[in-house]
Amino acid sequence: MTEKSTGTVFLGGPFKGIVDPATGEMDKKHRRRFEALLDRLDSEGHVVHNAHRRESWGAAFLTPEECTRLDFDEISASDVFVAFPGAPASPGTHVELGWASAMGKPVVLLLEPDAEYAFLVRGLHTVADVTVITVGDDDLALADQVSAAVRRAVSGAAG
Incomplete structure (x- = not known):
């Protein structure tokens, strides 16, 4: 049995740019990756904030004013910020990375192996507590790595 955590996590990454215009929802590959991470972190007892899930995978986008305030407040309340910066770059996620690092939050960066950032x-x-994880094709292995990095960040924040 997994020990329950009281850690709070914000999971960010590209969103509008990976919504399929035909369906109005996030493409399946990216959604599966986010769901694997969300399922793992949820099952470990973390409180997980995530705009993708909150906004029904693209089917219920909030206004810019609503999502900006919510993301800022949820990052403020989180112990750790986990993010795919996007390749190509996700402008919103880059703003969130700036917020999280300025707030002194530990950051877990999920980077594609051959992408330019x-x-x-x-x-x-050089200015923030950053753990880099290289993303492969195995979403469950990624969830294992993210889980370990979040546990380390949360235990460091508590200690």
């Missing part, structure tokens, strides 16, 4: 993403570790 902005210099400020690649150098974020």
Whole structure:
């Protein structure tokens, strides 16, 4: 049995750019990856904030004013920020990375192996507590790595 955590996590990443215009919902590949992470973190007892789930995978987008305030407040209340910066870059996620690092939140960056990232993403570790995880094709292995990184961040925040 997994020990329950009281840690709070914000899971961010590209959204509008990966919504299929034909269905109005997030594409299946990305949705499966987010769901694997959400399922794992939820099952471990973390409180997990995530705009994708909150906004029904694209079927119920909030207004810019609503989602900006909610994301900011939820990142503020979180112990750790986990994010796919996007390749190509997700402008919203980059803003959230700035918020989280300015707030002193530990950051777990999920990077594609062959993608190019902005210099400020690649150098974020020089001004913030950053753990980098390289994303592969195995969503369950990714969930294992993210889970371990979140546990370390939450235990560091508590200690």
